[in-house]
Amino acid sequence: MVLSAADKSNVKACWGKIGSHAGEYGAEALERTFCSFPTTKTYFPHFDLSHGSAQVKAHGQKVADALTQAVAHMDDLPNALSALSDLHAYKLRVDPVNFKFLSHCLLVTLACHHPAEFTPAVHASLDKFFSAVSTVLTSKYR
Amino acid sequence: MEKQQHRLAFGTLVITSKLPDTMVHFTAEERAAVVSLWAKVNVELVGGEVLGRLLVVYPWTQRFFDNFGNLSSESAIMGNPKVKAHGKKVLTSFGNAVKHMDDLKDTFAELSELHCDKMHVDPENFKLLGNMILIVLATHFSKEFTPQVQAAWQKLTTAVANALAHRYH
Numbered sequence: 001m002v003l004s005a006a007d008k009s010n011v012k013a014c015w016g017k018i019g020s021h022a023g024e025y026g027a028e029a030l031e032r033t034f035c036s037f038p039t040t041k042t043y044f045p046h047f048d049l050s051h052g053s054a055q056v057k058a059h060g061q062k063v064a065d066a067l068t069q070a071v072a073h074m075d076d077l078p079n080a081l082s083a084l085s086d087l088h089a090y091k092l093r094v095d096p097v098n099f100k101f102l103s104h105c106l107l108v109t110l111a112c113h114h115p116a117e118f119t120p121a122v123h124a125s126l127d128k129f130f131s132a133v134s135t136v137l138t139s140k141y142r
Numbered sequence: 143m144e145k146q147q148h149r150l151a152f153g154t155l156v157i158t159s160k161l162p163d164t165m166v167h168f169t170a171e172e173r174a175a176v177v178s179l180w181a182k183v184n185v186e187l188v189g190g191e192v193l194g195r196l197l198v199v200y201p202w203t204q205r206f207f208d209n210f211g212n213l214s215s216e217s218a219i220m221g222n223p224k225v226k227a228h229g230k231k232v233l234t235s236f237g238n239a240v241k242h243m244d245d246l247k248d249t250f251a252e253l254s255e256l257h258c259d260k261m262h263v264d265p266e267n268f269k270l271l272g273n274m275i276l277i278v279l280a281t282h283f284s285k286e287f288t289p290q291v292q293a294a295w296q297k298l299t300t301a302v303a304n305a306l307a308h309r310y311h
Binding site for chain 1: 194195198199216219220273276277278280281282283284285287289290292293296297
């Protein structure tokens with residue numbers, strides 16, 4: 001899966017519009033993931049996962065900040081995400097299937113908040129982008 | 143007499159083993175979330191958008207629609223009358239799922255066989271389409287499409303995908 005010039009442009013534009021809401025959306029995407037895909041909660045036994053949880057808010061910000069970094073370095077994701085890739089491979093070891101769940105919920109969150117911008121083409125580009133990020137984060141698993 | 147009793151006993155055993163224990167259970171809240179949202183869905187509009195997005199976001203799904211004409215760009219796909227018509231057909235059928243949430247496997251038995259034997263569709267595609275339904279609903283209902291509402295719909299689309307795959311062989 002290769003990100004075309006149009007894909008990169010779509011992602012940059014969309015992420016730019018999100019601006020300071022990124023953290024809020026990150027947290028919402030996490031909440032949606034825990035609700036729709038309860039098995040994902042097994043990675044957070046140490047978290048308060050109730051609605052409005054400060055831990056989920058903070059973690060959502062973390063995820064959003066990482067994605068903002070990824071958007072800024074779309075031409076070299078493996079390098080930009082190298083440390084996170086190590087973390088997921090050697091410490092967190094989140095099963096690869098879960099990246100699809102979170103990616104889907106990120107798309108749903110964006111679709112809810114920015115329906116006008118979330119055209120089919122932008123949707124496709126974002127789906128590809130999240131897929132590319134997921135691939136990098138699981139690239140050192142074995 | 144003994145034989146009859148045996149047969150009776152055996153008959154009872156056969157009957158009990160056929161009870162549906164693989165049914166998906168929806169809570170009252172989940173049912174309400176599904177039914178109330180569905181009442182507001184413009185099936186023709188949403189159906190076309192769902193199928194259109196499937197073909198745009200996952201272009202390999204176009205393999206099933208060789209005779210649909212121009213699918214060469216996002217605008218071609220989203221504006222294609224055959225895509226809109228077929229999308230409406232698919233989503234109308236999905237409406238049946240909303241009416242028969244407790245009986246999905248039987249409701250979709252025939253369609254399952256059709257998708258396997260006549261259309262040769264990989265069931266993975268049912269999951270992709272299900273997720274497209276979720277996303278289009280999100281664009282239409284925004285704040286109303288809360289995490290809880292999404293979860294109910296996620297459960298339904300997964301159950302429908304499983305029902306459609308159930309008769310595959």
